[in-house]
Amino acid sequence: MEALVGGLEAPWAVDFAPDGRIFITERPGRVRIVREGRLETAPWASLPVAHVSEAGLLGLALSPSFAQDRFVYVAYTYRTPTGQLQNRLVRLRDDPTTGKGVEEEVLLDGVLGSNNHDGGRVKFGPDGKLYWTMGEAERPPLSQDLTSLNGKILRLNPDGSVPDDNPFPGSYVFSYGHRNPQGIAWQPGTRRLYETEHGPSGGSLGCCQDEVNFVEPRRNYGWPTIKGDQTQEGMVTPILHSGLTNTWAPSGAAFVTQGPWAGSFLFVGLRGQALFRLTLDPDNPRKVVAFEPLFERRFGRLRDVVEGPDGAIYILTSNRDGRGSPIADDDRLLRVSVK
Ligand SMILES: [Ca+2]
Numbered sequence: 645m646e647a648l649v650g651g652l653e654a655p656w657a658v659d660f661a662p663d664g665r666i667f668i669t670e671r672p673g674r675v676r677i678v679r680e681g682r683l684e685t686a687p688w689a690s691l692p693v694a695h696v697s698e699a700g701l702l703g704l705a706l707s708p709s710f711a712q713d714r715f716v717y718v719a720y721t722y723r724t725p726t727g728q729l730q731n732r733l734v735r736l737r738d739d740p741t742t743g744k745g746v747e748e749e750v751l752l753d754g755v756l757g758s759n760n761h762d763g764g765r766v767k768f769g770p771d772g773k774l775y776w777t778m779g780e781a782e783r784p785p786l787s788q789d790l791t792s793l794n795g796k797i798l799r800l801n802p803d804g805s806v807p808d809d810n811p812f813p814g815s816y817v818f819s820y821g822h823r824n825p826q827g828i829a830w831q832p833g834t835r836r837l838y839e840t841e842h843g844p845s846g847g848s849l850g851c852c853q854d855e856v857n858f859v860e861p862r863r864n865y866g867w868p869t870i871k872g873d874q875t876q877e878g879m880v881t882p883i884l885h886s887g888l889t890n891t892w893a894p895s896g897a898a899f900v901t902q903g904p905w906a907g908s909f910l911f912v913g914l915r916g917q918a919l920f921r922l923t924l925d926p927d928n929p930r931k932v933v934a935f936e937p938l939f940e941r942r943f944g945r946l947r948d949v950v951e952g953p954d955g956a957i958y959i960l961t962s963n964r965d966g967r968g969s970p971i972a973d974d975d976r977l978l979r980v981s982v983k
Contacts, residue, residue, distance in 0.1 A: 645939060645942075645943070645959075645978055645979070645980045646856060646978065646979050646980075647856035647873065647973065647976045647978055647979075648678070648679050648681060648958070648976070648977045648978065648979045648983075649681070649682070649867045649976065649977045650972075650973035650974065650975070650976045651683060651692030651893075651920055651973065651975075652668060652670060652676065652683070652961075652964075652965050652974075652975040652977065653670045653671070653672055653674075653975060654671040654700075654946070654961070654962055654964045654965040654966075654975060655668050655669065655670050655671075655676075655703075655766050655786055655946055655947060655960040655962065655975050656668055656669045656670070656674065656701065656702050656703065656948065656963075657703045657705075657896070657937075657948050657961075657978065658666060658671045658704075658764070658948050658950055658958055658983050659701065659704055659705055659950065660706070660952055660953050661706055661710055661738075662691065662711045663712060664679070664680070664838075665677050665679050665709075666678035666679075666958075666977070667688065667706060667716065668702070668704075668705055668960070669702065669704045669718060669742070670701060671693075671695060671699075671701050671702070671965065672689075672693070672695045672700060672701070673690055673691045673693040673700060673720070674685055674687040674689070674690050674691040674701070674769045674802065675688040675690075675691075675701070675704065675716070675718065675736075675745060676688065677743075678977065680778070681712075683860070683885055686701050687812045687974070688738075688743070688744055688745045688935070689716075689736055689744065689745030689746075691718065691720055691722075691723055691748075691931050692722055693698075693720045693721060694721050694722050694729055695790060696721075696729075696759050697759035697760050697913075697966075698722060698759065698760045698761070698762065698965075699721035699758070699759055699760070699762050700759060701718065701720045701730060702718075702719050702721070702762065702763075702764025702765070702766075702778070703714065703717075703764045703765045703767070704717065704718045704719075704721060704766060704767030704776075705717045705766045705767050705774070705885065705965050706767075707802065708768050708772065708931045710714075711740075711759045712722060713737075714737050714738040714739075714977070715735050715736070715737055715738075715802070716734065716735070716736045716738060716741065717733065717734070717735050717736075717751070717766050717774060717802075718733075718734055718738070718743060718766065718785060719732070719733045719734075719765075719766050719776055720732065720734075721757045721762050722757075722948065725772055728759055729756075729757030729777065729781075730753070730754055730755060730756065730757045731755040731756070731763075731764075731802075732750055732751075732752065732754070732755070733750075733751045733752045733753075733758045733766065733774075733776050733800070733804070734748050734749060734750050734751060734752040735748075735749045735751055736748055736749075736791070736801075739770065740948070741855040742890065744768075745957045747956075748856050748916075749804075749928075750868070751800065751803070752773075752776070752793075752800060752804055752816065752902055753796070754832040755778060755792075755793045755794065756773040756781045756783070756786070756792070756794050757780070757781055758782045758886065759974040760779075760782055760824075760920055761779030761780055761781050761823065761824040761842075762778070762779050762781065762824075762843050763776070763777040763778040763779035763780050763822075763824060763825050763826060764776075764778075764826060765777040765825065765826050765827060765828055765896070767828055767855065768802075768828075769799075769835075769837070770773070770830050770835045771835070772802070773799050773800065773801065773802075773807055774799070774800045774801070775797060775798065775799055775800075775818065775828055775837075776797075776798045776800065777796055777797050777798075777822070777825035777826060777828055777839070778788050778793055778795065778796050778797070778798055778822075778825075779794065779822075779824035779825065779828075779864075779901075780794045780795035780822070780823055780824065780919075781797065781821065782787075782869070782932075783824065784849065784867065784868035785868070786977065787820060787821050787822055787823060787867045787868060788814060788818060788821060788864070788868075788869065789866075789896040789926075790815070790820060793817065793821050795820060795821065795867060796816075796817045796819065796820045796822060797817075797818045797819045797820075797822060797824065797825060797837075797859060797885055797953075798816040798817065798818060798839075799816060799817075799818040799826065799861075800816055809969060810861075811861040811862035812851070812862065816907065817860075817907050818861055819835050819859050819860070819862065819863050819864075819868045820858075820863075820864055820962075821860060821863075821865035821867050821869070821879060821880075822839075822841055822865050822867055822883065822933065823841055823842060823843065823868070823933060824841060824881070825839050825840065825841040825842075825845070826840060826842065826894065826895040826896065827839060827840035827841075827894055827895055827897030827912075828840075828859075828897060829897045829898050829899045829909065830899065830905070831899055831909070831924070831929075832899055832901050835856060836929050837859040837860075838856060838857065838883075838899075838909055839855075839856070839857045839859045839860075839897070840854070840855065840856055840857075840860065840892075840894035840895065840896075840911045841854065841855040841856075841867075841882075841894070842854055842867075842892040842893060842894065843855060843871065843872075843885065843886065843891075844868075844871065844936070847918065847928035848873070849868055850871050850888075850981065851886065851888060851889070851891075851893045852874075852886050852887060852888055852889060852964065853871045853872035853885045853886060853888065854885060854886040854891060854892040854894050855882035855884070855886075855915075856882055856883055856884040856885070856887050856891065856894070856909075856911070856922065856932075857880065857882050857883065858883050858929045858930050859878075860910055863879065864878055864879045865878065865879070865967060866879040866881065872885050872887075872888065873885070881917040883929075883930045883931070883932055884922065884932050884935065886916075891913075891915045891916060892911075892913040892915070892916035892918075893914035893915035893945075894913055894914075894916070894920070894940050895911070895914055895946070895947050895948060896911065896912050896946075896947060896948030896949045896950070896960070897909065897949065898910050898911075898949050898950050898951050898957075899912040899951070900951055900982075901955075902951075902955045902983045903915055903934060903955055904982050904983070905921065905957075905982050906921065907913075907923070907924070907926075908921050909921075909922040909924060910922075910957065911951050912946035912947060912948065912949045912959060913937075913945075913946060913947065914945040914946065914962060914965075914967070915945070917940060917941045917942075917943070917944055917945055918936070918937035918939060918940040918946070919937070919938045919939050919946060919957075919959060919980075920935065920936070920937050920939070920951060921934075921935070921936050921938055921940070922935050923935070934968070943959070943961050943976070944961055944962075944963040944968050944970075944971075944974070945961060945962040945963055945965065945967065946959055946960065946961060946962065947961065947962035947965075948960040952979075954981075955981065956979050956980060956981045957979070957980040957981075958977060958978065958979055958980075959977070959979075959980065960976075960977055960978075960979040961974055961975045961978065962977045963975055
């Protein structure tokens with residue numbers, strides 16, 4: 645593991661452009677660029693976010709045809725003129741002349757926000773659709789309310805419209821009953837969707853039980869009715885959870901496509917301060933064959949993990965998010981070359 649760049653502030657998501665640039669969101673509202681191993685001082689774009697508690701600028705995904713359309717999709721929490729926190733998903737364009745982000749176009753707006761539980765992961769699926777994970781904005785009943793977009797995984801066309809083949813006609817909802825999902829990744833070959841989700845943090849709804857789910861369309865993942873190993877007709881239990889006393893606080897997730905870890909599902913933990921590697925049974929999408937934490941407490945809180953175009957694993961720390969113990973160089977983009 646090497647630190648590629650330092651000096652980031654609470655970075656949240658990272659993606660790679662075909663021209664070699666690395667795009668990184670910082671929660672206070674900046675999209676930063678790493679070019680040839682160096683973090684550029686001036687942001688690529690600045691967005692009018694509400695940077696409070698866990699909210700702010702969150703997910704980012706480059707268009708699968710970025711080389712042609714130069715589109716970049718980001719999600720953020722902002723405050724309306726009347727003081728309400730809301731989440732929106734927008735599309736920016738990389739100006740080829742200035743190399744900056746321009747023309748913010750709002751694709752989906754007005755999703756209830758909160759200081760915490762705004763989900764925020766944005767990724768393109770292998771089906772070319774745009775997925776956006778949305779938390780329940782600290783209102784657990786919304787996860788079970790199909791008229792609300794909170795506590796859901798949302799699926800959009802890249803222009804912001806509802807896909808014709810979504811499971812609930814006319815709705816962005818892909819799956820529901822989620823609490824605060826922050827990681828999604830598709831298994832290479834099978835195209836199965838896996839998700840990480842923060843479990844409850846105490847009080848009347850219990851503790852811990854952070855989840856890894858195998859997500860299928862139209863299914864109900866149980867929050868807040870069931871947690872951990874609890875079952876109920878019509879609700880899906882996680883394939884793995886962190887137990888009643890242990891917390892991962894899982895965020896970004898990725899599948900590895902090459903090298904010794906090929907096929908592994910990776911996710912990172914904030915409180916868990918580790919990279920977690922999970923091996924799945926190729927014949928049973930719900931069966932975990934092996935599970936191990938790596939680099940435990942070596943780099944602090946970890947927010948995102950992706951496989952880079954060079955086959956290395958890239959990880960963002962999150963020690964300057966208000967809950968960590970930052971060192972001088974934080975936050976950092978780390979690079980792991982698996983041998
Ligand atoms: Ca669940």
